[in-house]
Amino acid sequence: MFYDLNIPVTPSSGSTPSALDQLETRKRVELLAHLGYQAVAYNNEITGKMPQNHVNPITKLALPGINLKQYSRLTLVVDDISQNYGLNTNNPSIASYDILAVNPTNEKLFQAACGTFEVDIISLDMSARLPFYLKHSTVGLAVERGIYFELCYGAAIRDATARRNLISNAQSLIRVTRGKNIIISSQAMRAMELRGPYDIVNFGTLLGLNQAVAKDCLSSHCRAVAMHAETRRNTNRAVMSVAPVASLAETEQWKLGGGTPGGKRKNDNKGTASNKKAKELQSEPVK
Amino acid sequence: MVRFKNRYLLFEIVYADTPLGWTSIPASTSLALPNATQPGEAADQSPFGDTGRNNYRLPPLANKDLLFALKDSIAENFGDYGAGLTQRPLTLKYFSPHTNVGIFRISREEMHIVWGALTFINQLKGRPCIIKVIHTSGTIKKCQLTTIKYDRDRIMFLRNQAQLLKDSQAYTQLGLAYKESADEVNSLEI
Numbered sequence: 478m479f480y481d482l483n484i485p486v487t488p489s490s491g492s493t494p495s496a497l498d499q500l501e502t503r504k505r506v507e508l509l510a511h512l513g514y515q516a517v518a519y520n521n522e523i524t525g526k527m528p529q530n531h532v533n534p535i536t537k538l539a540l541p542g543i544n545l546k547q548y549s550r551l552t553l554v555v556d557d558i559s560q561n562y563g564l565n566t567n568n569p570s571i572a573s574y575d576i577l578a579v580n581p582t583n584e585k586l587f588q589a590a591c592g593t594f595e596v597d598i599i600s601l602d603m604s605a606r607l608p609f610y611l612k613h614s615t616v617g618l619a620v621e622r623g624i625y626f627e628l629c630y631g632a633a634i635r636d637a638t639a640r641r642n643l644i645s646n647a648q649s650l651i652r653v654t655r656g657k658n659i660i661i662s663s664q665a666m667r668a669m670e671l672r673g674p675y676d677i678v679n680f681g682t683l684l685g686l687n688q689a690v691a692k693d694c695l696s697s698h699c700r701a702v703a704m705h706a707e708t709r710r711n712t713n714r715a716v717m718s719v720a721p722v723a724s725l726a727e728t729e730q731w732k733l734g735g736g737t738p739g740g741k742r743k744n745d746n747k748g749t750a751s752n753k754k755a756k757e758l759q760s761e762p763v764k
Numbered sequence: 765m766v767r768f769k770n771r772y773l774l775f776e777i778v779y780a781d782t783p784l785g786w787t788s789i790p791a792s793t794s795l796a797l798p799n800a801t802q803p804g805e806a807a808d809q810s811p812f813g814d815t816g817r818n819n820y821r822l823p824p825l826a827n828k829d830l831l832f833a834l835k836d837s838i839a840e841n842f843g844d845y846g847a848g849l850t851q852r853p854l855t856l857k858y859f860s861p862h863t864n865v866g867i868f869r870i871s872r873e874e875m876h877i878v879w880g881a882l883t884f885i886n887q888l889k890g891r892p893c894i895i896k897v898i899h900t901s902g903t904i905k906k907c908q909l910t911t912i913k914y915d916r917d918r919i920m921f922l923r924n925q926a927q928l929l930k931d932s933q934a935y936t937q938l939g940l941a942y943k944e945s946a947d948e949v950n951s952l953e954i
Binding site: 508637 | 841
């Protein structure tokens with residue numbers, strides 16, 4: 478299963494995307510499905526501090542007949558170390574996005590992002606020269622915490638200078654991470670900047686990744702990001718998640734214990750060892 | 765004596781206006797055939813300039829255009845060294861302008877270079893496009909089989925579309941196109 482975790486949908490003007498923006502998004506998403514991707518994240522990019530009462534402008538498309546998972550993603554471009562960006566799940570405007578990424582623009586913030594920020598992706602602008610040097614000690618912190626680094630190929634398709642920078646930056650990133658914790662995504666502004674997943678895997682091998690790792694960068698690593706985001710948002714101390722009883726499907730109702738009155742009587746009458754065990758199992762989730 | 769080994773790349777060209785198989789097609793999108801434009805179709809008002817939607821009447825892409833586009837891309841991205849390495853076995857074995865599917869023969873060792881160059885092609889004769897590699901194999905036989913299967917799915921889809929639009933001319937044309945392309949693929953020398 479292939480993921481593209483960066484389809485920019487930042488509204489060109491105002492706070493909600495216009496009809497043209499939506500048409501362009503639709504084109505990109507349909508093309509992604511055609512190329513063989515099965516999951517997509519719409520990316521809204523915000524520079525600086527989140528405005529108060531920010532509303533998530535991303536609407537997930539209705540795509541009948543297409544099997545495509547859709548996520549919403551926020552990329553916060555952070556540039557001031559003294560500012561409190563409120564990057565935690567208690568912040569309702571941040572909690573309204575599925576995936577959270579930061580784009581640190583200086584070395585101090587990059588260190589903070591790798592070491593302490595509660596995010597899923599660190600996204601550096603690889604199409605320009607990086608303003609700082611990637612160090613193994615800093616990057617290692619992020620790798621240890623399960624945060625992924627993003628490489629975007631969209632700009633490289635657009636122009637040759639960006640391509641050069643991407644290749645050079647990707648090489649240094651691959652060197653310091655030793656090929657771990659990298660995801661590749663498109664950041665394609667238009668449909669024609671997308672590429673097929675296997676084409677990108679091949680591009681990854683040109684960058685110096687091993688073929689299997691390059692494939693993971695588009696599939697299992699992206700899945701790990703989605704899972705990391707899920708854990709960050711919906712769990713208590715990353716151990717336990719709580720869901721309302723009403724969300725149980727018909728076939729899972731047995732987890733509530735008790736069962737139907739008829740079934741209960743049957744159990745009581747027989748009382749065999751296996752039934753007792755079943756009853757124990759039934760009552761367990763209620764505790 | 766070890767024989768020289770090749771790779772065959774089966775690729776597809778996707779244009780901005782290519783109907784995307786099984787995805788939901790907006791009603792205004794017409795068939796990809798050069799002459800099947802619906803009259804009175806609204807011009808594409810994309811804010812990003814010409815997306816190639818209005819260029820139906822361009823002559824179909826010739827084989828040499830494709831080969832030159834690839835060679836240029838190799839020269840641009842991998843320089844003279846890359847061009848030299850990949851030059852000898854590089855040929856376009858087959859290309860169908862109906863289905864936009866074709867087969868390149870390339871040398872096995874330099875496969876990644878040629879494939880990378882294909883990835884970085886973003887327009888053909890001024891028309892924005894994506895080149896997507898569908899299949900790679902060591903013998904042309906497997907590529908032929910995959911091409912025929914792919915062509916069939918594609919043409920069947922277009923035929924169903926034509927049937928829905930009650931365009932009987934396009935329907936029969938497509939039937940012939942399928943037979944032609946299958947014959948053509950089969951007649952490739954192995």
